[in-house]
Amino acid sequence: MRDGAEYFSPPEPYTCLRVSVQKPQLGMLYVNVCSWKRVPAPASPTQPVPVCGGKLESISQGQEIYNIVDVAFNPEVLHRAEKNSQEKEQIHLLALNFIQKQHKLHLSQHYTVMKAKLKGILQDMKHRLMSLHRPLSQDNSQFQFKPAQSLLQQISSLRIEEEESCIQLNEGQKDKEKVRPGLIEVISSTEIVPPQQPKHQMTVCSLSSDSVKKIKLCVELPEISSVSQCQLSISQDDIMLEVEQLYFLHLWFPERVKEDTCHATFNKKKHILTVTVTVL
The missing domain is CATH 2.60.40.790 (Immunoglobulin-like)
Structure with missing residues (x-):
C-alpha cells in the first residue's frame, strides 16, 4: 500500500526554465522541471539518471501565448543536485537536451531559471505528465517503469524510443576519466565559444x-x-x-x-x- 501510494502520488513543481526555440521558430519555451516519485531513482550513484517527459503544448493565457513542456526526475536526484550548483546545472542541461531530442527542437544555448517554480496551472502540469505514464496493467503487483535506454550527445549520449518518453543518462569515457558519482559528463569548454554580453x-x-x-x-x-x-x-x-x-x-x-x-x-x-x- 505504501509503494502504491508513492507510485500514484502526483508530480510536484521543482523549478521552471525559460529558453528560446530557434528551430522551428516557436518563440519562448517554458520547461517545468518536476519532482515525481513515480520516476525511479538510479540504482547506484554511478547508474544512469531516469527522466520522464510530457507532451509539448501551446498555451494561451490572456494576451500571452507561450509553449510549455514538463519533465520529471526522482526526488532523490533533485535533492542531491540541490547541494551542488554544478550538478543542478547539469540536471537543467539534461532536461533541455531531452526535450530537444524528444520533440526535435533546436534550443538556445542559454536558459533562464524563473523566479516561480511553475509556469501555467498546477493541475494542467499533473495531467500532462500523469496521462502519459499510467500503470502497465491493473493486476501488476510491481509497478513497472520502463525507461527507454538513451545516449545524450552533448553531455554524454541520447537515444529516444517512440514507445517511451523516458530516457537514461549514461556515463561517458569510463576507461580513462574518473567521473564523479551522480554527475553528468560536461562537454569541454573549448568546443563552444560563449557569446559576449554587449554594452x-x-x-x-x-x-x-x-x-x-x-x-x-x-x-x-x-x-x-x-x-x-x-x-x-x-x-x-x-x-x-x-x-x-x-x-x-x-x-x-x-x-x-x-x-x-x-x-x-x-x-x-x-x-x-x-x-x-x-x-x-
Missing part, C-alpha cells in the same frame, strides 16, 4: 504629457548589420536578447511592464538597438 544602458523615464512611465534599453551591437539577426523576447519581469554565437543579454526590469507595448528600433549607422516598453 547596454537601461533607464526609467516619464512622458511629459502624462504620468505614463516607460523603460528604455539601449544595447550596442557593433557586429550586427540588421535587426533580423536579433532574437528578442520579453515578459512582464525580464527581457532577453540573443544573437547566435555573438551576443547574449538577460536583464530584469526594475518594474513590471506591459509586454505588448514593446517597441524596438535598430540604428544601422551606430549599431544600437533601442527597446522601449510601458510600465504597468
Whole structure:
C-alpha cells in the first residue's frame, strides 16, 4: 500500500526554465522541471539518471501565448543536485537536451531559471505528465517503469524510443576519466565559444504629457548589420536578447511592464538597438 501510494502520488513543481526555440521558430519555451516519485531513482550513484517527459503544448493565457513542456526526475536526484550548483546545472542541461531530442527542437544555448517554480496551472502540469505514464496493467503487483535506454550527445549520449518518453543518462569515457558519482559528463569548454554580453544602458523615464512611465534599453551591437539577426523576447519581469554565437543579454526590469507595448528600433549607422516598453 505504501509503494502504491508513492507510485500514484502526483508530480510536484521543482523549478521552471525559460529558453528560446530557434528551430522551428516557436518563440519562448517554458520547461517545468518536476519532482515525481513515480520516476525511479538510479540504482547506484554511478547508474544512469531516469527522466520522464510530457507532451509539448501551446498555451494561451490572456494576451500571452507561450509553449510549455514538463519533465520529471526522482526526488532523490533533485535533492542531491540541490547541494551542488554544478550538478543542478547539469540536471537543467539534461532536461533541455531531452526535450530537444524528444520533440526535435533546436534550443538556445542559454536558459533562464524563473523566479516561480511553475509556469501555467498546477493541475494542467499533473495531467500532462500523469496521462502519459499510467500503470502497465491493473493486476501488476510491481509497478513497472520502463525507461527507454538513451545516449545524450552533448553531455554524454541520447537515444529516444517512440514507445517511451523516458530516457537514461549514461556515463561517458569510463576507461580513462574518473567521473564523479551522480554527475553528468560536461562537454569541454573549448568546443563552444560563449557569446559576449554587449554594452547596454537601461533607464526609467516619464512622458511629459502624462504620468505614463516607460523603460528604455539601449544595447550596442557593433557586429550586427540588421535587426533580423536579433532574437528578442520579453515578459512582464525580464527581457532577453540573443544573437547566435555573438551576443547574449538577460536583464530584469526594475518594474513590471506591459509586454505588448514593446517597441524596438535598430540604428544601422551606430549599431544600437533601442527597446522601449510601458510600465504597468
